[in-house]
Amino acid sequence: MFSRLLSMLLALLPVIAMAGAASVHEFLLDNGMKVIVKEDHRAPVVVSQVWYKIGSSYEEAGRTGLSHLLEHMMFKGTRVHGPGEFSRIVAELGGSENAFTSRDYTAYFETLSVGHLDRAFVLEADRMRNLVFDEKEFRKELAVVMEERRMRTDDSPSGLTYEQLMAVAWRASPYQNPVIGWMDDLANMEIDALQRWYDFWYQPNNATLVVVGDVDPQQVLAMAKKHFGPIPAGTVPAPRRPAEPEQCGITRVTVNAPAKQPYVLMGYKVPNLASAVEDWEPYALAVATAVLDGGASARLARDLVRGHKIAASAGARYDLYSRLPGLFLFDGTPTEGHRAAEVEQALREEVKHLQETLVSKEELDRVVTQAVAAKVFQADSIFYQAMEIGILETIGLDWHLLEREIERLRAVTPEQVQAVARKYLKNDYLTVATLVPQPTDKPVHTTPITRGTTHGK
Amino acid sequence: MANRIRFLLLLWLLPLGALAATPKIQFWTTPQGAKVLFVETHALPMLDVRVVFDAGSARDGKLPGLAAFVNGLLTEGAGEWDADALAVRLEGRGIDLGTGSARDMAWVSLRTLSEAPVRAVAIDTLAEVLAHPRFDDEAIERVRKQMLVARRIALQKPGTIASERFFRTLYGDHPYAHPGGGTEQSLPKIDKARLRAFHRQYCVAANAVIALVGDVDHTTAEQIAERITAALPRGRHAPPLPVADPVPGGELRLSFPSSQTHILIGQLGVRRGDADYFSLDVGNHVLGGSSLVSILGEEVRNKRGLSYSVYSYFSPMRATGPFLMVAQTRNGKAGKTLEVMRDTLKHFVRDGPSQAQLNAAKKNLIGGFPLQISNNRKIVQYIAMIGFYDLPFDWFDTLPGKIAAVTLDDVRDAFRRRIDPARNIAVIVGGRSE
Structure with a gap:
């Protein structure tokens, strides 16, 4: 459920783990590719991530889903390696590999025994420039992505609600488009568009290599130079940054979908670290998120779930790190006998409470204590450590910000939380999406099990 | 979630594959009869504890959802703390406490900084959560409603519907047949007496496995395991499950x-x-x-x-x-x-x-x-x-x-x-x- 996801992500959010700068090494190759290496010698393993500054927020109307589809094509072979060979080689090395595309980035990763890092670099360097676009492979992979869209969005009530919220909340921002793309854009996608997209953005000077694990930074640098160094720098276009016009009133959207459980998702337009005028404001918003939804003792669980009992679950989420201004999100699932509108009202009461009354010292202490502990806990995962560095670098922020995060959260005052709540969590900046369940069992047609049949051709 | 990944990671691949430097497992049994497995590692100042009981949905009997219901109530109040007090006590110290259950097992997991004062609160609280959950009427009714909501959400997903029907068909009368989250018929029938009885029978030392990983030495780990089980009755291990008989295709x-x-x-x-x-x-x-x-x-x-x-x-x-x-x-x-x-x-x-x-x-x-x-x-x-x-x-x-x-x-x-x-x-x- 989305609200679980919200709290899970939130738990990761204001509480980022970074050991001292001493263990992080940063290099710049001659071709402009950045290499960041963090040592972690607890286990003989390593994660390698190649981050490209490209994602759905770089796309234009009619061509949505390009970046994600291109990510899929990155496994379909190069001039050197055939389709699927990348995955087969990494698998034989005992590694795991995958990739992910978001609004602001596309990243490729391999997790391996440390001795095989070199092979990962060979493969990644190869597909940075040598990808082959084969029409047949493209058609099949397009079909796979359409299946992915059906599974994650079209047949998912909460997925649909999120997509609709974003689509109506943003008038100009490319955050209005789903990462996976609109179905009709996918249906009309052409291989040439993918090839151009690849040629534009897959350049060493548009990429960051992040390596975390049981490695020697100088050796990693030498390997990176050897494999990525020969790739010439390219001309990378400046990304679009369309300014979102000011919203002047609540926007609402209703989502009628086959479902059994009503749900409300809402968001206020807010700045983040990459876009804020006052640099304390995003941290104050992060603190507000944790006051509302930083665990079972936070306000939403205490008041909406346990106190009023109108919500089975309720969440808040805010992303400090995105390229363009985002949404301060709330969501809630009503309990039996309550309506989505009541949950919306209760969530907005929580906002009002933030605006009218200062948060307590106990709440702020709890938020900082959790952040400090989470910083230690997150150091348990090399993947997470690499990921947070990759995200910041790719959206144009300095990863050193991570090191100052606790200090910045600790400096947030009750007055500042109140100030950002008043300034940004305003009705005029609010968009509300409500899922209205439609029957799931209308066309039910059940064929009883037929015993003892055999199958196959 | 904004991320799209190329394929879903297959988490059940977990138990396979090894190499040179593997973690060394220390093993013993507490005086109360709980099995303990411990891996000592001081690389990070933290401690993970996972207590697993043979108390998954296979033990539901005629009331699907009973095991998950009990498991979910553990963190809704214990000993002198109601749900609010329990949450403040843990989260005010940055301690993570979670619960979960599957067909075979039900577990409580704890993650805490290893510094002694915080760790002591974490372990004391865990012991209380396992031994003395309150089962307050208010919490029972609330969790019941949450489980009914979760049930409705499950039934709006064709993948979940398919999976439930598969298990029901494959397992027939076997206790693996029913959905662990309970049903709209079963959940209203579960009362406090049944919840308490289930807890009394299955949340016992002889039915528990304690896994510890982190920044404590062997002696401390032993004390922790003892503290966790001290308040638990010895009890008995859950009986063997019935054999699952093949069914026609x-x-x-x-x-x-x-x-x-x-x-x-x-x-x-x-x-x-x-x-x-x-x-x-x-x-x-x-x-x-x-x-x-x-x-x-x-x-x-x-x-x-x-x-x-x-x-x-x-x-x-x-x-x-x-x-x-x-x-x-x-x-x-x-x-x-x-x-x-x-x-x-x-x-x-x-x-x-x-x-x-x-x-x-x-x-x-x-x-x-x-x-x-x-x-x-x-x-x-x-x-x-x-x-x-x-x-x-x-x-x-x-x-x-x-x-x-x-x-x-x-x-x-x-x-x-x-x-x-x-x-x-x-x-x-x-x-x-x-």
Whole structure:
């Protein structure tokens, strides 16, 4: 459920783990590719991530889903390696590999025994420039992505609600488009568009290599130079940054979908670290998120779930790190006998409470204590450590910000939380999406099990 | 969630594969009779604790959801603390406490900084949560409502509907048959007396496994394990589960207003400790266990673009767990996808993997083992599983050898004896073909 996801992500959010700068090494190759290496010698393993500054927020109307589809094509072979060979080689090395595309980035990763890092670099360097676009492979992979869209969005009530919220909340921002793309854009996608997209953005000077694990930074640098160094720098276009016009009133959207459980998702337009005028404001918003939804003792669980009992679950989420201004999100699932509108009202009461009354010292202490502990806990995962560095670098922020995060959260005052709540969590900046369940069992047609049949051709 | 990934990571691959420097498991039993497994590591100033009881939904009896209900109530108040006080006490110190349950097991997991004052609060609270949950009326009614909401959400997902129907059909009267979250019929019938009785019977030391990983020494770990179990009655280990009997194969179609059809095909697989386990699991890695680098991934997704997420697995449990092949496809391609999946299995059972495929699978499993135990969270879950299923304590050291020893004949022989395509149950849930 989305609200679980919200709290899970939130738990990761204001509480980022970074050991001292001493263990992080940063290099710049001659071709402009950045290499960041963090040592972690607890286990003989390593994660390698190649981050490209490209994602759905770089796309234009009619061509949505390009970046994600291109990510899929990155496994379909190069001039050197055939389709699927990348995955087969990494698998034989005992590694795991995958990739992910978001609004602001596309990243490729391999997790391996440390001795095989070199092979990962060979493969990644190869597909940075040598990808082959084969029409047949493209058609099949397009079909796979359409299946992915059906599974994650079209047949998912909460997925649909999120997509609709974003689509109506943003008038100009490319955050209005789903990462996976609109179905009709996918249906009309052409291989040439993918090839151009690849040629534009897959350049060493548009990429960051992040390596975390049981490695020697100088050796990693030498390997990176050897494999990525020969790739010439390219001309990378400046990304679009369309300014979102000011919203002047609540926007609402209703989502009628086959479902059994009503749900409300809402968001206020807010700045983040990459876009804020006052640099304390995003941290104050992060603190507000944790006051509302930083665990079972936070306000939403205490008041909406346990106190009023109108919500089975309720969440808040805010992303400090995105390229363009985002949404301060709330969501809630009503309990039996309550309506989505009541949950919306209760969530907005929580906002009002933030605006009218200062948060307590106990709440702020709890938020900082959790952040400090989470910083230690997150150091348990090399993947997470690499990921947070990759995200910041790719959206144009300095990863050193991570090191100052606790200090910045600790400096947030009750007055500042109140100030950002008043300034940004305003009705005029609010968009509300409500899922209205439609029957799931209308066309039910059940064929009883037929015993003892055999199958196959 | 904004991220789109190329395929879903297959988490049940966890228990396989090993290498040189493996974590050393220390083992003992507390005076109260709980089994303890401990891995000492001081790299990070933190401690993970996982307490597992043989108290999963297989112990629900006639009331589906009972085990999950009890498990969920543990953190809703214990001893002198109600839910609010408990949450403040833990979160005010940055302590994470979580619960969960599956068919075989129910668990409570704790993650805390290892500094003594915080750790002491964490462990004291955990002990109280396990031994003296309050089962307040208010919390019972609230959690019941939450479980009913979760039930409705489950029933709006065609994949979940398919999975539930598969288990119900495969297991009949066996306690693995019903959904662990309970049903709209069963949940209203669960009262405080039943919740308490379940807790009294199953949350006992003799039915518990405690896994500890982190920044404490052996003596401290022993004290922690004792503290956790001191307030628990000794009790008895849960009785053996009934044997799951094979059922005839067949096909079941349910319609659902979705754009995709979800397909599950499978039959009884293996139980923990089964002599064929490694042969079947290594074989399945070739068949559909290693996502895109598998025959199913190749046939269904790579060659034909029929499905985004296609895979197969054996889920070994106390009683015989299922073997399953899973895919989803646009409604118009359901018939084709079903046919490809069935043919793939039929050919695999008849011919087995090639030597090259088997070698590749073994390399992945053996070479990838260090990744399965590369951090504290993975280790604590892994050793809890070792303890729960009575696997040998040298598991980390012997696993690679066991995988390496699997031959082509072993895989062919095991699949032919254990997987009969004619006995498959197919559950197909989705919209009608256009």
